[in-house]
Amino acid sequence: MSDEAPGIDPTSSVPKHLQLKDLLGRMIADGLQPGSPIPSERDLAEQYGLSRMTVRQAINALVADGRLERRLGRGTYVAQPKMDVQIRLVGFTEDMRRRGMTASSRTLSFERIHASSALAAHLEVESGEPVVRLVRLRYADGIPMAIERTHLPERLVPGLVEAGAPESLYRYLAEEYGIVLTWGEQSIEAATTAAEDAPLLGIRSDGVVLVMARRSFAEDVQVEYATSAYRADRYQLWVPLAQAARPIVRNP
Amino acid sequence: MSDEAPGIDPTSSVPKHLQLKDLLGRMIADGLQPGSPIPSERDLAEQYGLSRMTVRQAINALVADGRLERRLGRGTYVAQPKMDVQIRLVGFTEDMRRRGMTASSRTLSFERIHASSALAAHLEVESGEPVVRLVRLRYADGIPMAIERTHLPERLVPGLVEAGAPESLYRYLAEEYGIVLTWGEQSIEAATTAAEDAPLLGIRSDGVVLVMARRSFAEDVQVEYATSAYRADRYQLWVPLAQAARPIVRNP
């Protein structure tokens, strides 16, 4: 509470443009309304004792993140909060929270298995390598929503099986193992329910589900291979679309 | 063929950093293998008579596009071609091309209708306003893949109905009307086939389909509302996942 006007620490090893980006990011999150202007580049440069190029670097990063908006000849403004420009690597709990529903889950099994050749290929491990397998029935607002089968190489999460199934896997990975997922890929398709899943999900045995397979990575290391079956009558995905890349033309 | 070493035109109204970005982008597309280095920032600056900051601006843009990769202390390298970081706003034809299949299509109907209240809401037009409706059966490698129902406000595409159904709608919009789609949003869900669609798609009447609804925009103007039903046995979506945004924390 002493530093009521936090500034840039020129002695810090953190680059100034990142310090300023953080500072502005906090200003935006804390107080500024969407549409309201931030100080001009020249003002910020003077106020924090930086050159204008450095200020621009910080602002550019926030513009790239979609949090600010430049208007030529006018100023820089706090952007309207928009939908994520990309599907995020979030777990079920967070996904449901964003949809305004309450997530809960029932663990159906939690065990150490040995990777089949198919699983080994999906998880980038050796065939036969120990793998932690977690099968959960996922509820949203108390009603079955999905069945999720998660697989993790055991060498990345020693002791996990013994510790029992965590409430939020992603959070547990971060807190206990320091594993923060940084990117992933996911396939999406439609299918009819597997016979054994139907009663768990509370749908007919030929009910329709949205099947997703996810591979998640922390930097270059694959951490997770998960398949999920979501009840088609309760779940819908929403994705933003970016402009198509301009085809490469020789003589434009 | 005269300008064998195209350079930067300092008199052009196109900013130099964009000219250089284009130049480098073409170099990457034309010849350089993934993993091979591009000239150093200092070399490029000298070669094209630019300051290093300008060169960095061009390179930064390509890095943001995922086409280059910086390695500290070593250099800048052509990135491994990766999947699009985002689902692109491409039509069926382009989508199939990317999947290595040949697209064709049969027009089932192409007419002027008046917007129902539901359609009006989806298309951001007035209820009753004239709308062009195009229903097509889409084939990939000659086999039915999807049924697509596209709606466009007629005021944006006068004369389209009279001209007949174009081969590639998106290209036709760009060439004839100067309408270039810049962004969109799409919902995805699983469902069973509508009874009338099943025989067209060549699947059972209770067959499973992936249903997508797309709204496409050119800048701020909505241009298209399209619903599609894809055969679940032939179509799979693939999406990349970005790292979850750090939740906003007041006192980190």
Add this chain to the structure above:
DNA sequence: TCATGTCACCGGACTAGACCACCGCCCCCA
């Protein structure tokens, strides 16, 4: 009253340097 032109201020572009940390290689010394 209303149109027009001026002007201050904004972001956009660009320069020509500076110093730093990092990386890989090569040479020299143990």
Add this chain to the structure above:
DNA sequence: TGGGGGCGGTGGTCTAGTCCGGTGACATGA
């Protein structure tokens, strides 16, 4: 022969300017 240190090149950061074109408010004049 093997290990370590030095060195040159690289990207990362940062400065202190300049000039340009777009914007909007305000003053001025018809």
